Amino acid sequence: MSKGQVLEHKKQQVEMIAEGFQNSKTSVLVDYRGLNVDQVGELRQQLREAGVDFRVYKNTMTRRAVEQVGFEELNDALVGPTAIAFCEDDAVAPAKVLGQFAKENEALEIKGGVIEGQIATVDQLKELSELPSHEGLVSMLLSVLQAPVRNFAYATQAIADQKDEEEGA
Secondary structure: OOHHHHHHHHHHHHHHHHHHHHHOOEEEEEEOOOOOHHHHHHHHHHHHHOOOEEEEOOHHHHHHHHHHOOOHHHHHHOOOOOEEEEEOOOOOHHHHHHHHHHHHOOOOEEEEEEEOOEEEOHHHHHHHHOOOOHHHHHHHHHHHHHHHHHHHHHHHHHHHHHHHHHHHO
C-alpha cells in the first residue's frame, strides 16, 4: 500500500467512525482488557443478536472522528484498548447488553458514550442499561392501559348486578 492509499484508508475509517456516532441512537465506549477470547466472542454474539455493531478502532482514528462530530469530551475515555458499540435502531440495547455483561464480567469497563446526540456519563449509561427493554416497556404500557378498561368492566358488571337485584326484589 502506498502512503497515499494508507492516508485514504485512514480517512475512510475516520468517516466510518464519525458516521457511527452520528447515526446511532446510542454509542458506548468500553475497555475490554482482561476479557478472554471466549468472553469477547460471547459479548460480540449478544451484541449482534441485539442489533448492535461492535468494533475496535485505533484511538487516534476515533479521536479524529469524535472531533469531527463535536464529541471531543469523549477524548478522555480514549485511553487503552477501546471498542465502540453503535446502534441505530434501539437507544437502550447497547447499554443494556454491555451493562449486563459488565455485571457478570468485571473485566469489561464502560468508559462513556453518546445517547441521542448527547455525551453520556458512565452513570447515565448504567441507568439506561437498567431500563426495561422495548418489549418490557410496551408490556408495562399495555397493562397500565388495560387497568382502566378492566375497572370499567367490573364497575359496569356491578351496576348491572345491582339493577338485577333491584328489579328482582
